[in-house]
Amino acid sequence: MLDKQYPKDVMLKDGREVILKIPEPRDRDALLAFYKALPEEERWFMKEDPVRPHVIDEWIRNHIQKRAFCVLAMDRGRVVGHAALLLRPEGSRRHVGRLRILVAKDFRGNRLGTWMIFDLMRRAMELGLERLRADFVVGVEDAAIEAVQRLDFFKEGLLRDYVQGPDGRCHDYQIMIKRLHREWGDF
Template identity: 30%
Template sequence: MCVDFAVAKYPVTVRLRDGKECTVRLLQSEDAPRLYEFLRAVPEEERLFIKPRLSARLVRQWCRQARPEENLTLVMLHGDRIIGEATLHQRPGGWKRHIGKVTVLTHPEYRGVDVAKLLVKELLEIAPHCGLERLEAELNGERTVAIRALYQLGFEQWARIPGYLRDMRFQPHDYVLLGIKLVTDEEYAVALG
């Protein structure tokens, strides 16, 4: 149901805080060159949670083998340029299958105009339709703009561990876990009586 909802809604047009009109849509296989260019522009410390090393091959594989029922990726485009990416990661089973994970990145030239906030807001609308009850986001402590955007959307800090993370150069970073409880369809039904 989650994938059907997402496919039916997108693409959508959004307006950034500075007035620029942008398009939000699902990641497509032909986005690989644009996505690679976008990811290379994002500072390495912010790409900390992308487990394998960034390569053009990895990005092509990511775009080609998109499985929205597990990793639903939205991109924001200004013209033909990807300026933001947000992914809703879902677990197909297990004891955390009701908890989704959100990752979000914003192009450095488009910071402070609500790119991350708008993308995560879209994921917040999609997540309950996927049967998710909570969302969490793992970030390093330096991601202050992303952390602030998540706070504005209702996320709360669930944990902060100083120096817990190590980047590719083995430099320490704080680990920050943010989370939000979602209102599910069942809760809407109960509230309406």
């Protein structure tokens, strides 16, 4: 299983190495510091406020209880990326996993997000999921939209003026989907 592949080193485009690992309760403070270091406008559109310790505790608990699969990117003890595959064990959407990913500003543009999404895609296939969904705020997360399109996510729906920024301005909400296959193809 994928859990046994962690921790692992990955080389970024700029030559830096980071460690991808599974979160543990002892990572709570580092994960909290990661979210506190992000600008408020980047956290604003999240469903939950990640600078509240109980939110981080719940995310780690969800991973431990297998309601989510999470990966942390670490650089010398500092969390520089957090990715999660959110799962629904029952119901009409149990075949769809939702992605959430954030990368520290000083690590963006170096394929760290790509490494993390690859791991989440592999886990989703191991779990038998058929689709991945990722949602983005247009005009705020355009670079992320472009990045996932390069990974074969496609625009499935657009909700116009669906979310409001901290300034009260409305933004469109882009729903992106990726269809998964049961196994990777090798050549």
